[in-house]
Amino acid sequence: MAKPKLEIFQETSPSGNTYLIYRYFDDKNDNYEYQTYKLVQSKSVAREFGISDKIDGRKSTLNSREMCNLLIEEIEKK
Incomplete structure (x- = not known):
């Protein structure tokens, strides 16, 4: 099965903040890149x-x- 190019994780920090973490595979650089968003x-x-x-x-x-x-x-x- 092929690995997805984009994965989205949701996690709450110990201090109570909730984040969406986008992990996507960058073919050009042959590694993962990340974007993180705080939910408000x-x-x-x-x-x-x-x-x-x-x-x-x-x-x-x-x-x-x-x-x-x-x-x-x-x-x-x-």
């Missing part, structure tokens, strides 16, 4: 890009899915 709260990321959790006329605040939908809509407009 979606709402804080949406806020960083200027997405508000409030909409005029709505009593409740937006949840993270709604905020991320608005963020993706803004990205797709670019």
Whole structure:
């Protein structure tokens, strides 16, 4: 069976941070390369890009899915 070119691992550190670790095989250099991503709260990321959790006329605040939908809509407009 062929070895996959990309593997994705998820691990939580002893301090409680969760990471996605991408390991992929680089044919040109004949070795593995790595990219590591720290998982963070979606709402804080949406806020960083200027997405508000409030909409005029709505009593409740937006949840993270709604905020991320608005963020993706803004990205797709670019």
